Amino acid sequence: MKRFSLFLFALFALLMGVPPQAALAKAGDVVTNLSNLSNSKVYNIKSVRGYLLYSANYTDKLAGSAGSGVKDAGTASATAAAQQFAIYTVGGKHFLYSVGAKKFVSSNGNYESTPNTELSITATGNANNPWLFKLGSNTINMQAKGGDAAGCVVNSWATADDGNRLTIVEATLDEATDIESPMVPLLQNVYNGYVAQLKAANGMKYFYHDASDAINSLPATAPATKAELETAIANLQTKIEDLNSAEGVLGTDLNGKTLFIGNLQHSKMYVSAQVWNGYDALGSDESGWQLNHAWVFEKADKDNTYYIKNAESGMYIGAIPGENDKCVPLVADKASAQVYTVAYAGKNGYCNIYVEGGTANRNALHMVNWNGVVRWETAAEASKFRLEDATDVLAAYNKYYTIKVASGAYLNAEDNNVVLKGSSVAGLNYCWHVVKMADGTYRFINAKNAGKVLASNGSEGDARATLQSPALTNYDATYTTYFDGSIKLDGSGVSQVKLAGSANNYWNKRGDNLGLWNNTAAGSGNDAGSNFTFVEVQPSDDILYAEYNTVQPGTRPTDISKYALWYNVPVAKTGVSDTWMEYALPLGNGQLGATIRGGIFKDELQFNEKTLWQGSTGNGGGENNSRGWYQNFGSVMVTDMSKAFSFADDTKPVKDYVRYLDIVNGVGGVNYKSSDDATTYSRRYFTSATDKVLVAHYEAKGTDKLNLKVTFMPDNQIGAGSVTYADGGATFSGKMTLVSYNAAYKVLASDGATIKTDNEGIHVSGAEWVNVFLAAATDFDATKAGCKSGASADDIAATVQGRLTAATAKDYTTLLNDHVAKFSGYMNRADLNIAEACTDKTTEELLTYYNAAAANKSTADAYYLESLYFQYGRYMTVAANLDGSIHAPSNLQGIWNDRSNTDFWHCDIHADINVQMNYWPADPTNLSEMHLPFLYNIIDLASAPNSPWVALAQKVKKGAKGWTIAVENNIFGGTSTWENSNMKALGAWYCDHLWRYYKYTLDRNFLKKALPVMYQNALFTKSIATKNTDGQYVITGEWSPEHGEWNQITAFAQQTAYQGLKDLFEGYAELGSESPVTAAEMAELEDLYNNFDKGVWVENYNPGGVNWSEAKPCISEWKNLPLSDPDHRHLSHLMCLYPFNQVSAFATDADSVKQFQAAYNGMIARKGDVTGWSMGWQTNTYARCLDGDKAHYNLQRALRHSTSYTIAMGGQGGCYYNLFDAHSPFQIDGNYGCTSGVAEMLLQSYDDVITILPALPSSWKNGSVKGLKAQGNYTVDEEWSEGKATAVRITNNLDVDRQVSVRYDNKVATFDISANATLDIDLSAGLPTGVNKVVNVPVSTIKTIYDLSGRRVNKAEKGVYIINGQKVVF
Secondary structure (H helix, E strand, C coil): CHHHHHHHHHHHHHHCCCCHHHHHCCCCCECCCHHHCCCCCCEEEEECCEEEEEECCEEEEEEECCCCCCCCCCCCCCCCHHHCEEEEEECCEEEEEECCCCEEECCCCEEECCCCCCEEEEECCCCCCCEEEEECCEEEEECCCCCCCCCEEEECCCCCCCCCCEEEEECCCCCCCCCCCCHHHHHHHHHHHHHHHHHHHHCCCCCECCCHHHHHCCCCCCCCCHHHHHHHHHHHHHHHHHHCCCCCCECCCCCCCEEEEEECCCCCCEEEEEEECCEEEEEEECCCECHHHEEEEEECCCCCEEEEEECCCCCEECCCCCCCCCCCEEECCHHHCCCEEEEECCCCCEEEEECCCCCCCCCEEEEECCCEEEEECCCCHHHCEEEEECHHHHHHCCCEEEEEECCCCEEEEECCEEEEECCCCCCHHHCEEEEECCCCCEEEEECCCCECEEEEECCHHHCEEEEECCCCCCCCCCCECCEEEECCCCCCCCEEEEECCCCCEEEEEECCEEEEEECHHHHCCCCHHHCEEEEEECCCHHHHCCCCCCEEECCCCCCCCCCEEEECCCHHHCCCCCHHHHHCEEEECCCEEEEECCCCCEEEEEEEECCCEECCCCECCCHHHCCCEECCCEEEEEEECCCCCCCCCCCCCEEEEEEEEECCCCEEEEEEECCCCCEEEEEEEEECCCCCCEEEEEEEEECCCEEEEEEEEECCCCCCCCCEEECCEEEEEEECCCCEEEEEEEEEECCCCEEEEECCEEEEEEECEEEEEEEEEECECCCCHHHECCCCHHHHHHHHHHHHHHHHCCCHHHHHHHHHHHHHHHHCCCEEECCCCCCCCCHHHHHHHHHHCHHHHHCHHHHHHHHHHHHHHHHHHHHHHCCCCCCCCCECCECCCCCCCCCCHHHCEECCCHHHHHCCCCCCCCCHHHHHHHHHHHHHHHHCCCCHHHHHHHHHCCCCCCCCCCCEECCCCCECCCCCCCCCCHHHHHHHHHHHHHHHHCCHHHHHHHHHHHHHHHHHHHHHEEECCCCCEEECCEEECCCEEEEECEHHHHHHHHHHHHHHHHHHHHHHHHCCCCHHHHHCCHHHHHCECCCCCEEEECCCCCCCCCCEEEECCECCCCCCCCCCCCCHHHCCCCCCCCCCCCCCCHHHHHHHHHHHHHHHHCCCCCCHHHHHHHHHHHHHCCCHHHHHHHHHHHCCECCCCCCCCCCCCEECCCCCEECCCECCHHHHHHHHHHHHHHEECCCCCEEECCCCCCCCCCEEEEEEEECCCEEEEEEEECCEEEEEEEEECCCCCEEEEEEECCEEEEEEECCCCEEEEECECECCCCCCCECCCCHHHCCCEECCCCCEECCCCCCEEEECCEEEEC
16 A cells, blocks of 8 residues: 555656656655655754754644753654654645644744645755755744754744754655645645636636636535545646636737736735835835726737826836836826837736837836836746726725624724724724625725725634735635625615625624624624624715825925925825835924824824833733833824815915924924915924923914814824813823823914814814924833832823923923023034035935935035934934933834834834944934933843842843843833843943943943942853853853854853953942942952953954955954854944944054954955944944945945835845935934944044044045044044044043043144143144143133244244143144
8 A cells, every 4th residue: 555655646746746756766865956855755854953853842833852941852863753754845835744743834833734834945055954944934943052942943033054054864754654644735725726726817807818617627526535636636737727828818908998917926916106216116015906006008009019007197107227126117198108018928817018129138017025116027927917907996986985883883994904993983094995896795995094905814703804905816715805795885774794605704893803703693683793884975074185185395494404304295195105104204302202294184293202111021921011012102183174275186286385304403394385375384393302292383374374173093002091182182091011101282272263172172263373282101210119100190190281281381482492492402512514505405305316326425415415314313312312301211213103013123122232322322422411311221220129130130040140131122121032041241231331421421420320230230241151161251152143153152242241341340440449339349250350251253254245365354253153144234243343442443562453454354244235223333333444435335325215114134224215214114223323433433532542533434525523522521523624634622521631632644642631621733734743731721811922933922823832831732
């Protein structure tokens, strides 16, 4: 029987396209070619870290033999069933089956009975371990000892390393082992997939073959046995191949048709119209069923050739671009349009759209997954398009329906989630378009989240409804987007809606979710949770429209500061899918964060509060009780009810529209005019630096008055109570896991205006001006136990109302002036002048121009943009940290977040580079006060009774002293469990910030508070360090962020921990007898400090792709492994260069010079197209290398426009049109990193010498900078011309006379400088020499002035003079 079965396997291999040698390969082989895989064999899967297995200790998921929790691993065995896996190849796809578990392996490493996860196997290039396994989008990563206890994780980590480079070795198949039965569900999947292809083919209308005969020939009863399935699959393959024939293609006449254009490779996406890098172009996304995704095909002169016009804009598809990865443009008229040939693509239902005679293999439209359509060859699957008739869908947009369940609540969409909430229709998201398909089924399009359809996923009460791409067929195995049942659209009675084709699987209300109930009772009409009423409605204007029809652009306001972002197109008119990430303008006072997008009809004031976090103080154990996430608080929506402008046509346009953000004054604004020019409207926004409120001021000057509606919209994820409207104001409150919160606003208006309050909001009419004041607060207090202030809900509400009362008692002008005075006071401390301002280009136009051509980066406009970006980082430093009473650091998005960002690393406090980078610019750009919220959070949490950081240290190592932090943190001390035991030195990096602040401010009182915290972290370092055989202390079991490898001694941990020790000993010496840490306590650490391996190791390395002919010395990343992956975003082995100063370009001894050169080479060797924050880091590291041009190049890369709003680990780094840094997505650390990097280019002082213009880019030939800070509490101004410094001014900010050392052009001179005095040095002839003692003498004390020849002069010009017996530099 076994021999006969093997014969069948060999026969089936032929049917499935597997070469016959796969079924007949010799036993015992190592698989070096995937064609040698056999469905009749089992395999061991190994790496240098051990082997995969089924473990009785982890019965639900894949295990690895090195896992500490795997007690039954035993030794490697070819005969042990627990170590054996079948790798089935069916229908050209691989699936992984555990013989020991008798189940398949899923995309997260868990076992599943039904094979739903495809295994992809790719080559690693490693001869000994040649394969990398991906299950779905996740990679199998075997763990080293000390890694995950299960010995294996299946996750997004895909960088090749010892854990995922695998070997496949044929094992010994026991005759009793059944590996044939698991083939049946696989074959059923393949069979069902082919049937679905036939059914889908039957629905094709363009470039298709008639599939009805094939459909009719399907057996009435599906095949069930393996043999039946194999025969049926072979027959289906033949039928499908026939359908792909080039002969007899139907549906080729497209003239006059309005069509949606889908894609073969990107099967859920459709061709759209968008604005890309400043011009109208083709895009691609999943929101396919809407007007700007519909295309009209107009016949050209020849057969099968067409002009293709967008149904919404009337624009035509233009010519194929002349370069790759550039989106195909849209042009205004047919005369400028490209004629495209549309022809069968060799795949049933698909066509190519290409230019006859164009560039060979680059003449076809080709969809990409980053929202674009570019050029490529016709043979590519992404160049094959599916056409769908758009007529019925677009017609459905003419009708709106509400859908209400009898048990209460309306069906609506919250982003992409479909829920049953609300007792009234609160917005367009409560309205639906209904499309009746040709087969009698229904699909539902949400009116607000246009283009996607309602989809049910899951079963019974666990089912969840979401919005999905309409490309999903009614045969999709995951989502059901087609529905039938008793559906009454005429309102004649209740409807019961079920999954299309099911007997009784009906919609059913489950809590706030749209679930399912698979029961005849659900369709009986007697269950209120399954009875839905459809009512056709005509939404009011404030629900139906996002913006007025026609908005004419204005010019840059003349009354805003030199440094401002400005735009003249409303965001609703831009066509981008994420207007918040692309265009939101941030305001902040360190407590409240807010963003504006400047809508005229609907003005959304989205707001955050720095301490509104979900989560608590735990280490793991569920996000709600541990790390959690940073929350959006909600929005205030101000709607223009004046009817002064037209919605449906251009008869009453908005004129001269401008919105801006003045980053010097911290004020946002919108200006526009009425259609008749008789009224000028202005809006101003600021989060008060003095009064702890958000202020929005609306004003109309002229014949028209303001008529506004003001409503509150709490975020739907914070569990807010109902909004209460009363007395011209509104409030809501609630509680997260740890913190409680309250938010409220108050509306005031000019004399003569009417303010009406009802349950729908605040209504103001007949006003010349309207002011909206918002306040919000929580009970967070990091200085108290558990980070709770002890305030009750009533106390929090009283705090909020108290702020509103105080603010509304002041007039608007006073509030504005007070705010501007304080905010601009910080911003005006520093200024960079490398170009004359201001350009007449909007910020979007400026960024587009900057990136359009290399030559543009050498223009005044480019230099202005670079200086604006520098100041923008300073602006966001102030805005996120101005309120020093809140001891909490800013997070991955500063204090700005419009969504519950669990998808974007939870918007957390990420401590392996990100939160530290947030504070890099604070000290060098003269904003040291803004460092304090982070620093006091460190001091508070490390010193707290029952500190969660102390608990974490003991969890990382039992019995450890001191404290540490995790990679993923919140502001309460709560953490996730991700890699806590493998990156143990992060607390030392925090301590370096404590010392860094002191070095810039020389605040001894602060250092007295910080030093005990630094000491306690050093005790933790001592707890985890061990002495190596060479007598040096190392930290083992480490993982280099975020590069790998497991269980190593890493440069990152060594350099970081050593820096913490170094800072501690220097701080102790600085305080001397005032030190709160005793000499005896310090003595405990002397051996550790003196014998600690600093981690600055050097190896020879050639990464390839650089201008090196051979390997060069580079800093190592691991003590015992060679460098690898030169394209990685992290620079963890170069901490020694920046932010630390363990290697220096100014070093003179031979060993230190070699180390610096190795660090510089290591920078050149890191050459990937990285994330935005990595560009910021490299701006700093190259500045430390004194390579201004490479630092400048990374600044230029950071100003590249990103087109991605989702997570990309490379290729999409840059920024958005609002200059938010793009990882992607938005991540604020890159903004801060670039600002710090510019400061490092212009001034360095880490070695206690003030270095003038250490890394000035060659293109910044002329300029000046004022107000930078040097360590030692000096303020420095610099001027330069033709790339050379001409003057420097150094101000001593202390009340004591001192000496200051200055370096320029590799020369150092030391000067005396009086208390609170300023030293002027003329550098036009280089740094003065021979002047041993130079002071700046206050003018009032000057009596007689002599030149160096002894001649008396009346006035001192630039140079050195003798005044009152002392040499003085002017």
